[in-house]
Amino acid sequence: MEYLVMLPGPTNVPNRVMNAMLAPVINHRSEDFRVLYRSIIEKTQKLFQTQSDVILLSSSGTGAVESSVVNLIRKGDKVVIPVNGEFSTRLADLIDSWGGQSIRIESPYGENPSYDEFEEVFDEHKDIKALYVVYNETSTGTTIRYMDKLGDLCGRKNAFYIADSVSILGGDELPVDKWNIDICVTASQKAIAAPPGVSPISVSPKAKKYIQENPAPILYFNLKRYFKYYSEHFETPFTPALPLCYAYDEALNLIFEEGLENRIKRHRKCADAFYEGLGAMGLTPYAKPDARSNVVIAVNYLEGVDDKKFRDLLSNEFKVLVAGGFGNLKGRVFRIGSMGEVNKYHVVRTLSAIESAFRMMGIDVPSGSINKAISKLN
Structure with missing residues (x-):
């Protein structure tokens, strides 16, 4: 048995998705790959319900979350984040270690802070750069159910809105554009039901403009480089995990068939x-x-x-x-x-x-x- x-996560992976990895290895600088990659990006945009740019990282979800921080946050930036579990704590710590100033809205594990607490923090601090939210706190089985209202709040306050959706996208509501999310991060091995190792990120035009004008001092997770390679070549700047790309593509096919x-x-x-x-x-x-x-x-x-x-x-x-x-x-x-x-x-x-x-x-x-x-x- x-x-x-x-x-x-990782979750059960359908045989069709596993078998997709048996496809021959191709040149990631070839037209064959460009066709595959364009198709994957278009399907991922449909999954995220966004018209924004999408980037595919060959990494775990944690790598993609880190990428969202190092590309957007700079020394001294104020970042609001609700903290009520292991992964939201890790994210807040990451923001601080990168030089940002996390403003933590803490609540007991298993609970969410009230929406009013976010309003109060934004009223108290007039220079907040971003709101980071772990949409589904995997460590406690807790989901924030007012993501749309937080998007409206960020829009009014001109703050970036970032959603760590690693363990939920594909399994619950997440209309990225409708909810005004600037950066949305997920991973292949959770609700998408593909093998681990692929982490898509959507980036709004507002966030893209900032990232391109303020490039991060990093190499592999440098999103500006990914934008450039996709717009100029329909490629990734570094070698992607090709078998996982095939599997992820097939997992997307199954999602839209259902x-x-x-x-x-x-x-x-x-x-x-x-x-x-x-x-x-x-x-x-x-x-x-x-x-x-x-x-x-x-x-x-x-x-x-x-x-x-x-x-x-x-x-x-x-x-x-x-x-x-x-x-x-x-x-x-x-x-x-x-x-x-x-x-x-x-x-x-x-x-x-x-x-x-x-x-x-x-x-x-x-x-x-x-x-x-x-x-x-x-």
């Missing part, structure tokens, strides 16, 4: 099913109700459950992989990646394995979780 990869709206609905249904089924076992979500993610389900452990023993049991006996908690959540929660090609089979098999694993550990959980979950999938 193959592993069922229910991690918050339809983006249908895909988002499927993710929402599967999330509802997970929350319902886990709740039937007596488990509670870590995130507050108004902040719960549709792509990362973070769940509090029942009293006395050993994290490693539980996840090892799932892996070894049932071939189901889920993730543990980060930092001070280690041992307190486990996380399910409900993203990518997730469907009824993934939900039912995962819940069945979790229920059985608890019973094997001597924990009496109520039965009926599968039926509860299925009621949300029909």
Whole structure:
């Protein structure tokens, strides 16, 4: 039996996408590559729902996030960022280490700050350059549900708006242009359901102008260089991960065959099913109700459950992989990646394995979780 990869990334990859990597290696300075790359960029723009420039980095999502910082932020720049988990903390630390001045709007893990707090910070500081937001905090299963209002706020205050959407784009709403997002970052191995290693970035005309007039003192992640190579040659400045480009292209094909709206609905249904089924076992979500993610389900452990023993049991006996908690959540929660090609089979098999694993550990959980979950999938 193959592993069922229910991690918050990398996720299960459809066979069609894996097989696409068997395509022959081509010259990345050839017309063959230019045709492929133009096609990928156009499809990615459609996925992001943007008319803006799109850049494809051969890197992890973290590399793309770092690129957004080093190309836009300069010494002393004030940057607002909500902090409520591991990845938003890392991003705030990155901004500070690059010389920016992060203004952190902190809230308890599992919760989001109120929108009014952003208004207050912008009113207090008249020289804010940018707002960075981790749209989906992977470490806590928390999603910000007022991204559109933050875009309006940045527009009124003439601040750049940057969305770290690594773990959510392709699995939930994200109309980049409609929400006034200047830089949007994601990665291939999450809701897009491709192998890791490709990280697309969209850059608005406003952000592009700034980046071109104020080039970053770096080489590989220098976005100005990527703009130049694409506009002049329809190429990347450095050798791209060609097999991953083929896989990413095929993953995009699958997304549009299903339809983006249908895909988002499927993710929402599967999330509802997970929350319902886990709740039937007596488990509670870590995130507050108004902040719960549709792509990362973070769940509090029942009293006395050993994290490693539980996840090892799932892996070894049932071939189901889920993730543990980060930092001070280690041992307190486990996380399910409900993203990518997730469907009824993934939900039912995962819940069945979790229920059985608890019973094997001597924990009496109520039965009926599968039926509860299925009621949300029909």
